[in-house]
Amino acid sequence: MTRNTGAPEAPDSTDAAYTELPMPDTLSIHSGQLPRQATLMTVVFAAAIGAVGGLILGAGPTVIVLLAWAIFLVALTTWSTIVEGRRKGTDRLVNAMVWSTFVIAMLPLLSLLWTVITKGGPVLTPDFLSRDMTGFAALGQGGGIYHAIMGTIMVTGIAAIIAIPVGVFTAIYLVEYGAASRLAKMITFLVDVMTGIPSIVSGLFAISLFIVITGDPLPRLGIGGGVALALLMIPTVVRSVEEMLKLVPDDLREASYALGVPKWRTIVKVVLPTAVAGIVTGITLAIARVAGETAPLLLIVGTFPSANWNPFDGAVQTLPVYIYTSLNGTTDPKYGDIWTDRVWGAALVLIIIVMALNLIARIIGNIFAPKTGR
Amino acid sequence: MSTMVDPGPEAPETAPQQAKPPTRLGDVLFSKISLVSGLIVILFLAGVGTFLLIQGLPALGASGETAYGEPSIWKFVGMLLYGTIYASVIAIVIVTPLAIGLALVISHYAPRSLAKPVGYLVDLLAAVPSVVFGLWGLEVLAPQLLPAYKWLSEHASWIPLFDGSVNSRSLLTASIVLALMALPIVTALLREIFAQTPRAHEEAALALGATRWEMIRLAVFPYARSGMVAAILLGLGRALGETMAVAMVLSATGTGYLTLSMISAENPNTIAAFIANNYANASGAKINSMIFAGLALFLLTFVVNFAGRWIATRGQNKG
Numbered sequence: 302m303t304r305n306t307g308a309p310e311a312p313d314s315t316d317a318a319y320t321e322l323p324m325p326d327t328l329s330i331h332s333g334q335l336p337r338q339a340t341l342m343t344v345v346f347a348a349a350i351g352a353v354g355g356l357i358l359g360a361g362p363t364v365i366v367l368l369a370w371a372i373f374l375v376a377l378t379t380w381s382t383i384v385e386g387r388r389k390g391t392d393r394l395v396n397a398m399v400w401s402t403f404v405i406a407m408l409p410l411l412s413l414l415w416t417v418i419t420k421g422g423p424v425l426t427p428d429f430l431s432r433d434m435t436g437f438a439a440l441g442q443g444g445g446i447y448h449a450i451m452g453t454i455m456v457t458g459i460a461a462i463i464a465i466p467v468g469v470f471t472a473i474y475l476v477e478y479g480a481a482s483r484l485a486k487m488i489t490f491l492v493d494v495m496t497g498i499p500s501i502v503s504g505l506f507a508i509s510l511f512i513v514i515t516g517d518p519l520p521r522l523g524i525g526g527g528v529a530l531a532l533l534m535i536p537t538v539v540r541s542v543e544e545m546l547k548l549v550p551d552d553l554r555e556a557s558y559a560l561g562v563p564k565w566r567t568i569v570k571v572v573l574p575t576a577v578a579g580i581v582t583g584i585t586l587a588i589a590r591v592a593g594e595t596a597p598l599l600l601i602v603g604t605f606p607s608a609n610w611n612p613f614d615g616a617v618q619t620l621p622v623y624i625y626t627s628l629n630g631t632t633d634p635k636y637g638d639i640w641t642d643r644v645w646g647a648a649l650v651l652i653i654i655v656m657a658l659n660l661i662a663r664i665i666g667n668i669f670a671p672k673t674g675r
Numbered sequence: 676m677s678t679m680v681d682p683g684p685e686a687p688e689t690a691p692q693q694a695k696p697p698t699r700l701g702d703v704l705f706s707k708i709s710l711v712s713g714l715i716v717i718l719f720l721a722g723v724g725t726f727l728l729i730q731g732l733p734a735l736g737a738s739g740e741t742a743y744g745e746p747s748i749w750k751f752v753g754m755l756l757y758g759t760i761y762a763s764v765i766a767i768v769i770v771t772p773l774a775i776g777l778a779l780v781i782s783h784y785a786p787r788s789l790a791k792p793v794g795y796l797v798d799l800l801a802a803v804p805s806v807v808f809g810l811w812g813l814e815v816l817a818p819q820l821l822p823a824y825k826w827l828s829e830h831a832s833w834i835p836l837f838d839g840s841v842n843s844r845s846l847l848t849a850s851i852v853l854a855l856m857a858l859p860i861v862t863a864l865l866r867e868i869f870a871q872t873p874r875a876h877e878e879a880a881l882a883l884g885a886t887r888w889e890m891i892r893l894a895v896f897p898y899a900r901s902g903m904v905a906a907i908l909l910g911l912g913r914a915l916g917e918t919m920a921v922a923m924v925l926s927a928t929g930t931g932y933l934t935l936s937m938i939s940a941e942n943p944n945t946i947a948a949f950i951a952n953n954y955a956n957a958s959g960a961k962i963n964s965m966i967f968a969g970l971a972l973f974l975l976t977f978v979v980n981f982a983g984r985w986i987a988t989r990g991q992n993k994g
Contacts, residue, residue, distance in 0.1 A: 361822070392886035399784055402776025403793070406862075409855050410800050413811045470712030478709050488713045491720050497909075497980035498723065498973065499916020500805075501947040505969040508962070509726035519958065532719060539716070565705035593804025596918035596947065600954050621806040625919065625951075628810070648807045659802045663795075 333384040340377065340397075347373035373397070414652075421649025424642045430650075434606040434618075446647050448608035449623040452523070453654070456602060456619055457592045459527025459612060460534050465584055467531075468538025475539070476546040477568055495536040503532040504597030511601065521603035523612030526619070529597035534587045541583025545576040578669030582662045589658035593651060595621035620651045723973075731970040734963035743930055743953070748964060752971050754930045758943030759972065762846055762921060763914040765937065766853035770914075771907055774858055778865035783891060794866070801859030809923030812852035817843040817924065820851075824938040839939025844926035847937040849945075852920040861910035868902035869895055901986050908983030912976045918947035928952050946972040 336342070351369025360368070374397055382390030432445035471488065479485025507529035511520035549572050557567040573580070603616030604626050624647045630640030734748050745751040777797065781790050821843040831837045876894040885893060896903075931944035946968045957965060 363819075363822075388886055388889065392888040395888040395891075396784070399776045399779050402773045403780045406773055406777050406800070406855075406858060407796060409811075409816075410796065410803075412815060413803060413807070416811060416815050417807065467712045467715050470709045471716050474709035474713040478706050479713065484713065488716055491717055493984055494977060494980070495716070495720055497912050497916075497976050499918070499947060499976055501916065501918045501950050502723070502727070502969050502973045502976075505730075505950070505966050506723045506726055509730035509966060510722065512730060512962075513726065518962070532723070535716060535719065563699045563702050565699070565701045568705065589802060593802075593806065595804070595806040596922075596951055599951055621804060621919075624806050624810060625923065628813075628923065644810065648810055651804055652807055655802055655804055656799070659799070 335381055335384055339380070343373055343377045343380065347376055370401070417645060417649050417652055420642075420645035421647075424646030425649060429643075429646055433608055444643070446620065446623060446643070446650060448605070449618045449620045449647065450650065450654075451608045451610075452602070452605075452617040452619040453592060453621070453651075455610065455612060456523055456526040456530065456598065456617060457588060459524060460530030460591055461584075461588055463527060463531035464534035464538055464587070468535045468584075468587075469542050469580070471535075471539050472542035472546055473568060475543050477564070477572070492536045492539050495532070496540070498532065499596075500533060500594050501596040501600070503529045504600035506532065507597060507601040521601065521616040522614070523602060523609065523617040526598045526602035526617065527612065529601055530591040530594060533594060533597070534591045537587035537590060538584055541587070542576075542580050545579035545583065546572060548579070549575045578666055581669075582666035585658055585662035585665065589655050589662065592658065593621060593655050595625055598622050599625060620647055620654075623647050624651065727966055727970045727973065730963055731967035732963075734960065734967035743961070743964065745930060748967060751930060751964060752946075752968050754933060755944060755946045755949055755968055756971060756975065757933060758846075758927075758931050759915055759945040759947070759975070761943055762850050762853060762945050763911055765847065765850035766857060766914045767907060767911050769851060769854035770857050770861055770910060773854070774861035774865055774906075774910070775903070777858070777862045778869055779891065781862070781866045782869040783887070783895070797859050797862050800855070801863070805856060805917060805919040806923070808852055808856055809920040812848060812920055812924040813844070816852065817848050820848055827938060835935045836937050839934070839936040839941055841938055842926055842940035842942075844924055845936075845938045845940070846925065846942045849921045849924040849942075849948075850937070852924055853914045853917055856917055856920060857910040857914045860913055861906050864906035864909060865899075865903060868899045868906065871902075872898045901989060905983045905987035908979055908986065912980040912983060915976050915979060916947060916972060918951050921945050922948035922951040 347369045350372050351365050355365035355368055358364075374394060377397060378390050378394040381393045428443070429445040430450070431447050432443070433448035434444045434446075471492075475485050475488060479488070507525040508520065510528065511522060511525045512518065514520075515522075553571050553575060554567055557571045558564070562570070598619050599622050602619055602622065604622055605616040605618045607618075609615055609617045624644055627640055627644045627647065631637050631644060633640060736748075743751055745754065777793075781793050781797070785793055821841070824841045824843065824845065824847070827837040828839075828841045832839075872895045876898065877890055880890040880894045881887075925942055925944065925948055926940055927942040927944040927948075929944065930949065932941040934941055934943065936942075950965050950969060953961075954965065
């Protein structure tokens, strides 16, 4: 753990005289050192004391773990401070705390994945995936999420159709044409602002827009969801494509110009193919991000019991909104359990979709990544 | 573009040919498309401001029924702003030490073979949709926290933070979920910043006999200070706008209560969660009130994000 632990100089008896010297605040290779397995020993010690103490007090497992953790921190620090000095004691304390944050951060992730898989897994039957909810909401059982999966694909697809060309060409403008012009600076700033737009605000924007366009006081349209998601997607696409285009070495562009190739063909045939892996990765990650968005869709897309393939008319069901609205059903005295199953099943499908997109993005990024020198 | 200076219409072929690059249709088209895309981005954002203003400003005179029972629109937005900021600040207080620790694990503590998988795990956390986070917070986390809340309420209710009747779907639960959702972003930013510390600074500190923690305190933190503040502000901006987790976890559905208590059933509500919970049965002027609240949220996140970016660039310029 600490750098000196593995050092060959073990304290031997001849060095004892140096250890006696009143130098409490120095680190010397002659000062004492904890044994190599000190951390492990302290863990066992703390776990034992914590378990015994916890059982005597009659505490639950969570309290026992917390108690053992506190004992571990105190014991290791005290032991190290006595043997190795205050500075090393602090170092060990910080080391233990830094790794603790890692454990604390990973626990929720594991708990979340575990819960979704164990609760949602049994629900995923072919019926659940191939049926919609027409008539089933009142019936209590049966039904599925086919319409919600299709709705998510459609709305996300619309968003991608709007956001990808705009995002990619904006990035091309920023890198290839705009250079350091005032307009390019302004666009960069506005893209930064867009990155910070809360998802619910993009939903409100879509609503305001379509109230004005359609005149309907409460518009519910698939295309509105596409616009709202595109607003969230554009900044991510611009950012990632811009980063990738900047990585393309100028030598390539200049070589192409020198051969008399026009600028646009240089961009299409030289710059974009060089950066294609990074661009595809960035776009896929952007799609993954908006596929799980709920808030804007809740406002503008609404909820519908069967598949609606017309984005210009009527509400469309999407997976995230299905999860959110089905939650109301879980308190139903009669069919609550069935609704709970549906919610977890839909959550598992949503996670699978998003994680698959992430995985695809990583694989593309790894396979086609340009070989760098290092 | 080099236009012809010579106005002679009778001899266009006498113009200096090598000075005039051939204008190609493809080039013109391509640069125009790129320019228009850039302008669309500007238009999009201008549209956000314009349409929110068009639909939000009619709410200025709202009171009573249309302001959801509050005497004025300002009171309505103020109550929600209080809840929004309070929940996000708690979340940031939780997330800051966690993110610093986690980023240090990735950048300095973990051996290289472990740092990469850990980075992937953090990215995985970022990929979990917010509605699933909300579901988990409601169904798994909240019941787990209830005993702790009961204990706090029994032993620490003299602190205003832990006053009131206990409810597991309280502001603190919502803030913990918010913190988990902000964690990947803050960690990703921090680890970039920590990794940028010049290797020479670190090695100099170690060569002078510093322990690892002293090296981080002496070399890494001073170098990363402005970046750390920026990362935390950007995480705050993210937490302010987060909707679903709060909407699902928090028990409050109205404008909420003006209370400091984090664990009671009487919670303040946040702007985003309020809109998500109340949109379905809103109509007419109430929608205007909601859009007005959304406008306030937009301005708030804009200010916080802008401050974050400003600090980040200022830190970069300083070197």
